[in-house]
Amino acid sequence: MRTLISTAFVSLDGVVEAPGGESDYRNAGWTFKDVEFLPEAYEIKGQEQSEATAMIFGRVSYEGFAPVWPAMEEFAEYKDMPKYVVSTTLPESSLVDGWGRTTILRSLDDVAALKETEGGPIIMHGSVRLHHSLSDAGLIDRYHLMVFPLLLGAGERLFSDTDKDTQKLKLVEHKAYANGIQKVIYDVVR
Amino acid sequence: MQPPEPAPKRTGPRPTARRIVAHAFMTLDGVLVAPEERQREPDGERLTLLRDDDGPADPPLAAGGAVPTTARTDDTMAQLAALKRQPGRDIVVTGGDTAIRALLQAGLVDDLHLRVHPLVAGHGPHLFPDTGSRIPLTLVAASASPTGVLHLRYRPD
Numbered sequence: 001m002r003t004l005i006s007t008a009f010v011s012l013d014g015v016v017e018a019p020g021g022e023s024d025y026r027n028a029g030w031t032f033k034d035v036e037f038l039p040e041a042y043e044i045k046g047q048e049q050s051e052a053t054a055m056i057f058g059r060v061s062y063e064g065f066a067p068v069w070p071a072m073e074e075f076a077e078y079k080d081m082p083k084y085v086v087s088t089t090l091p092e093s094s095l096v097d098g099w100g101r102t103t104i105l106r107s108l109d110d111v112a113a114l115k116e117t118e119g120g121p122i123i124m125h126g127s128v129r130l131h132h133s134l135s136d137a138g139l140i141d142r143y144h145l146m147v148f149p150l151l152l153g154a155g156e157r158l159f160s161d162t163d164k165d166t167q168k169l170k171l172v173e174h175k176a177y178a179n180g181i182q183k184v185i186y187d188v189v190r
Numbered sequence: 191m192q193p194p195e196p197a198p199k200r201t202g203p204r205p206t207a208r209r210i211v212a213h214a215f216m217t218l219d220g221v222l223v224a225p226e227e228r229q230r231e232p233d234g235e236r237l238t239l240l241r242d243d244d245g246p247a248d249p250p251l252a253a254g255g256a257v258p259t260t261a262r263t264d265d266t267m268a269q270l271a272a273l274k275r276q277p278g279r280d281i282v283v284t285g286g287d288t289a290i291r292a293l294l295q296a297g298l299v300d301d302l303h304l305r306v307h308p309l310v311a312g313h314g315p316h317l318f319p320d321t322g323s324r325i326p327l328t329l330v331a332a333s334a335s336p337t338g339v340l341h342l343r344y345r346p347d
Contacts, residue, residue: 013317027324030324150326151294151318151327153325161314166312
């Protein structure tokens with residue numbers, strides 16, 4: 001079974017909304033506003049790019065990343081990777097060219113089926129709503145988190161507050177950087 | 191030979207204000223962890239903050255005293271702020287559903303010891319409020335236990 005990895009920038013209080021400044025969210029751009037930039041704190045981004053063999057997105061994240069990521073040097077390895085967008089509404093005509101073979105998945109069953117195919121890890125960036133659904137359905141296998149040293153108070157959170165059984169995790173890696181960012185990797189225990 | 195000079199009297203400023211050290215226990219998704227699962231107690235003068243529905247109307251706010259966290263939260267915060275200004279040992283606050291949240295929002299926490307458990311709880315009371323201002327923090331120390339619990343020390347900026 002292929003590993004589905006969720007990778008996210010998250011505040012200490014679990015907020016993931018608009019880390020790069022892309023919306024009207026009050027605290028947009030929080031990954032660079034209060035925290036000193038340290039290149040090595042982002043080492044996981046290179047590591048996961050080398051490991052991943054496919055990408056998966058929710059519609060909103062796909063629409064946000066697709067116009068910009070194909071040309072970005074720091075995401076060069078992602079360019080030709082197969083991509084999957086989970087959406088009941090996104091039309092084929094909205095898919096961009098030149099960013100790898102992209103398939104639209106219409107249900108969580110499709111995601112589960114994708115995990116049963118041959119191949120290496122599938123990585124999910126952003127995609128908050130999709131993340132909630134996949135996490136609640138037990139389809140996520142691993143978390144790559146960059147935890148920023150701040151409390152944001154308001155904003156969309158990485159995890160939903162669905163009433164479900166407590167999920168156990170196994171800490172795989174933990175590293176703190178001089179600017180207060182932490183790299184934390186967990187496997188989901190089944 | 192002259193006798194030695196007597197040592198000069200100390201005349202500098204009084205010892206610095208007390209610090210509020212908060213110990214909190216949460217899951218990865220920020221849900222409070224039950225008391226029976228918490229780790230080792232810290233040192234310092236203990237102030238036990240009770241759940242919302244407990245506690246007498248007007249308890250003494252002193253060593254080992256219990257402080258209710260009902261509608262008198264504003265009073266409680268004011269009392270704690272006053273206590274901080276006096277010299278003395280650290281004031282240690284452990285657990286408490288709304289207590290640490292209120293302290294953080296009031297800007298009274300000097301040292302936050304957070305133990306993040308390797309669990310995703312989903313539903314449940316959260317440690318951090320989902321309204322309120324943005325608080326930048328400084329990570330003072332971080333380590334992980336063999337069971338995967340992160341022990342993080344933060345100082346609000």
